Amino acid sequence: MKGKKLLGLKLDVPAQETPVDKFLTASGTFKDGELRLNQRGLQLISEETGDETQSTNLKVEDVQLSMDDLEMIQVIGKGSGGVVQLVRHKWVGTFYALKGIQMNIQESFRKQIVQELKINQATQNPHIVLCHQSFYHNGVIYLVLEYMDRGSVVDIIKQVKTILEPYLAVLCKQVLEGLLYLHHERHVIHRDIKPSNLLVNHNGEVKITDFGVSAVLASSMGQRDTFVGTYNYMAPERISGSSYDYKSDIWSLGLVILECAIGRFPYIPSEGEGWLSFYELLEAIVDQPPPSAPADQFSPEFCSFISSWYAKHSSLKLHMLLPP
Numbered sequence: 554m555k556g557k558k559l560l561g562l563k564l565d566v567p568a569q570e571t572p573v574d575k576f577l578t579a580s581g582t583f584k585d586g587e588l589r590l591n592q593r594g595l596q597l598i599s600e601e602t603g604d605e606t607q608s609t610n611l612k613v614e615d616v617q618l619s620m621d622d623l624e625m626i627q628v629i630g631k632g633s634g635g636v637v638q639l640v641r642h643k644w645v646g647t648f649y650a651l652k653g654i655q656m657n658i659q660e661s662f663r664k665q666i667v668q669e670l671k672i673n674q675a676t677q678n679p680h681i682v683l684c685h686q687s688f689y690h691n692g693v694i695y696l697v698l699e700y701m702d703r704g705s706v707v708d709i710i711k712q713v714k715t716i717l718e719p720y721l722a723v724l725c726k727q728v729l730e731g732l733l734y735l736h737h738e739r740h741v742i743h744r745d746i747k748p749s750n751l752l753v754n755h756n757g758e759v760k761i762t763d764f765g766v767s768a769v770l771a772s773s774m775g776q777r778d779t780f781v782g783t784y785n786y787m788a789p790e791r792i793s794g795s796s797y798d799y800k801s802d803i804w805s806l807g808l809v810i811l812e813c814a815i816g817r818f819p820y821i822p823s824e825g826e827g828w829l830s831f832y833e834l835l836e837a838i839v840d841q842p843p844p845s846a847p848a849d850q851f852s853p854e855f856c857s858f859i860s861s862w863y864a865k866h867s868s869l870k871l872h873m874l875l876p877p
């Protein structure tokens with residue numbers, strides 16, 4: 554492997570895992586400064602003294618959910634952190650996606666996850682999957698997420714093989730609006746834009762999920778088996794260890810859009826035999842010219858959109874990509 558530019562690649566060997574109970578109080582609570590996470594959810598300790606008799610118009614999401622309130626319907630997905638299940642609120646009938654994250658990881662990552670949960674729950678935008686609540690139960694942190702009933706873009710590609718340009722324009726616009734919100738209003742980089750993190754519902758709405766928490770999990774897992782899936786869509790500057798910023802999310806989205814158009818991951822190994830190693834793929838992303846849309850299959854506008862995206866991902870501003 555040539556790998557000159559990969560010198561900065563960081564592959565942290567996970568430190569010895571510490572048992573979960575080391576970070577719990579006797580009542581089964583995570584505490585990190587002002588933040589507390591237990592079966593009753595994520596709370597700021599200073600908020601607990603508030604006058605709880607004030608709220609008159611409670612919605613189900615305003616009442617802290619626990620495992621007892623939820624009926625498991627079926628498993629709908631599995632990620633590196635754990636399983637995602639479709640659940641129904643027993644009394645109200647609302648459906649949610651319940652995502653479990655195993656907390657048998659290092660304390661520093663656990664703390665980061667709790668911090669990220671706080672940002673997640675404060676994030677409200679039509680193009681970001683809503684995280685209603687979170688709670689801790691038997692060694693697992695559960696996120697109660699808005700249920701996206703058409704699954705992810707991975708499921709859509711499996712069904713339709715390729716997505717036509719007009720639909721791609723709609724998908725792209727919605728994801729860009731979500732990113733615009735994350736970057737400009739929340740000042741966070743998603744870090745893990747990929748097809749399985751773009752979810753769709755029956756109204757045709759596309760929403761970004763998994764910001765923050767999944768990036769922490771990805772770094773906590775280092776080179777475990779999930780590493781490949783997580784890093785495929787990384788921008789070259791991230792792989793080579795240079796500083797990266799909001800524009801790295803744009804690179805990843807460009808790759809996803811091209812994948813949706815051509816029906817396969819845009820980088821192909823030169824020998825046609827599959828990647829010899831994961832590092833070969835990383836090297837290709839760093840060294841090879843960025844993939845392009847085949848001119849004989851796509852409109853000139855789409856081809857130029859993709860090539861200008863890659864060419865300028867380090868200098869583009871998000872609003873330049875959005876139609877007026």
Ligand SMILES: Nc1ncnc2c1ncn2[C@@H]1O[C@H](COP(=O)(O)OP(=O)(O)OP(=O)(O)O)[C@@H](O)[C@H]1O
Pocket residue numbers: 629630631632633634635636637650652682698699700701702704705707708749750752762763767779782783
């Ligand atoms: N809110 C949701 N509504 C409907 N389905 C969901 C929801 N969240 C996740 N899923 C489904 O569960 C799958 C697994 O999601 P999860 O976020 O755990 O992992 P991932 O993004 O696929 O992979 P990784 O953990 O490596 O990032 C998704 O691909 C999607 O199909």
